[in-house]
Amino acid sequence: MSPHLPILREVFGYDAFRGPQQDIIDHVAAGGDALVLMPTGGGKSLCYQIPAIARARNGLGVTIVVSPLIALMHDQVGALHEAGVEAAFLNSTLSSEEAFDTERRLMRGEITLLYAAPERVTTAKFLGQLESLRERGLLSLFAIDEAHCVSQWGHDFRPEYRGLAVLHERFAHVPRVALTATADALTRADIVERLQLQDARQFVSSFDRPNIRYAIVEKKDATTQLLRFIEREHTDEAGVVYCQSRKRVEEVAEQLVQAGIRALPYHAGLAPELRQKHQNAFLREDGVVMVATIAFGMGIDKPDVRFVAHLDMPKNIEGYYQETGRAGRDGLASDAWMAYGLQDVVNQRRMIDESPAAEEFKQVMRGKLDALLALAEATDCRRARLLGYFGETYSGQQDSGGGIYMPYCGNCDNCLNPPEVWDGTDAARKLLSTVYRCQQASRSGFGAAHTMDIVRGKLTDKVRQRGHDQLSTFGVGADYSEQQLRAVLRQLIALGALNVRSEDGFNTLELTDGSRPVLRGEQSVLLRESVTAEKTSRSKSKGRTAPTVAAANLGQEAMVRFIHLKAWRAEVAREHNLPAYVIFHDATLAAIAEAAPQSLADLQGISGIGTKKLEAYGEQVLQVCRAS
Incomplete structure (x- = not known):
């Protein structure tokens, strides 16, 4: 039995550790460095809180918790106080008198856990206070939460985290534990290098969240689709809806309110007091839906978020996983729902191409986006795809016939309702041929809508003016619907057979090296059949309002x-x-x-x-x- 089980029971009221918690806690409490990857809701906080309590009881002093969010500090310190643990935070919400009192208690060794932002931790004054604590044997442990923020390859890079390397340089003998819910192999390696954790033991938990049902639907009228999803599945339940722009956040929140849903907007353009008011309402009241940009969410500990919806595609799988992981922290049934369309692909490609970053960084970001596109276009188990991105093999399988076993989780849209698949190779070749002929004829690229008009034989003013009705591919795909061709274009971009480039403020399509095997018929393009309704319902009767x-x-x-x-x-x-x-x-x-x-x-x-x-x-x- 772990020597720290009594703390788990006495302080937090739980009978047993979950997953790898015991090994992590025993290792860190004994003074070992660690890098901990554990999914949201997996109990990361206990992995440093229990060692902090154990080491403080042994007279080793305070644990410094580096946290990027003021709201998270407040709630975690409040929760620790409720459990009888001496905890405090230092941030801008304190008056000078309150901050001075906290610092005085810190230097007296009266605090078990102190939460502070990376900007404060790396100041000369704070480092001097840490030096004094160390000299008196009262500096016990550093816990670096949301450690992916240190990596430029992560989904939420924060430059101020880079300065935390000073902790190892100046306090080499004080153990450190870095924790995150989301990091692929590249991000993980960057965390190790930036925080100098080469000798730290790595604990990588399963990324699987079996209580979350994943569904990705073709975007038609996204707000109407969202309303239908909430009314059918999550009446009077808490949820988060992510949108890409502040304007879109405001529009969607208003539309939800008009539909009788208690929704609030949250984005960086709102006054700080209003943002805080909305966040407090979401955390403290039942059944609130927060419509937000990605400015909202990190460190939100609310356990009963029943759904996370995306009306716009995130930048990468890490961001998607982190955001969807805010649903179902209590382990109960929850949904991750996303509406996704061709314009999402185009917008994300453009943002990468137009960013001032170095080409190496852009290439990595394109690769991460491609992985998300592949997840969205997948016709097989989404959970297996998602876990595979993080290097984890999903073990669940089902006999698909003839003794062939395929990944099967039983809790994603593709497993619950396997999509019909059609061969889009012919349509793909016609689209690629049209892109090629447009470039030859006009010496410039054209967008998706114009390309589809040519293939379908639609004689628009632009087609006529450019003379593209004379191309050999004009009308060759008249039997395909615009919806089908959009799906083919998305798949071609996901395959890397087409690229989207920004040209004079317009998005244009261009061929890539990956176009050749499709054009030659060497590579097939299989697509999911477009559906008009999502069939992943938990058969919840409309209007049902269970208390929880x-x-x-x-x-x-x-x-x-x-x-x-x-x-x-x-x-x-x-x-x-x-x-x-x-x-x-x-x-x-x-x-x-x-x-x-x-x-x-x-x-x-x-x-x-x-x-x-x-x-x-x-x-x-x-x-x-x-x-x-």
């Missing part, structure tokens, strides 16, 4: 207790200015409601109730249960 997924299986009397417990928790959370889940998770309330406890002894052993919470809230919980 966690309580779905409770009996009538237990459900009454659960509802009363939630109302009590909301009051306590307001008093403490904390999200409700910091007091108790829904799963803990559901377990209490089902147990119908009559004494404090009955509450002991319920997951999520540690010693401090039992002392603080035990009698109140019993009163609520007795009165229900």
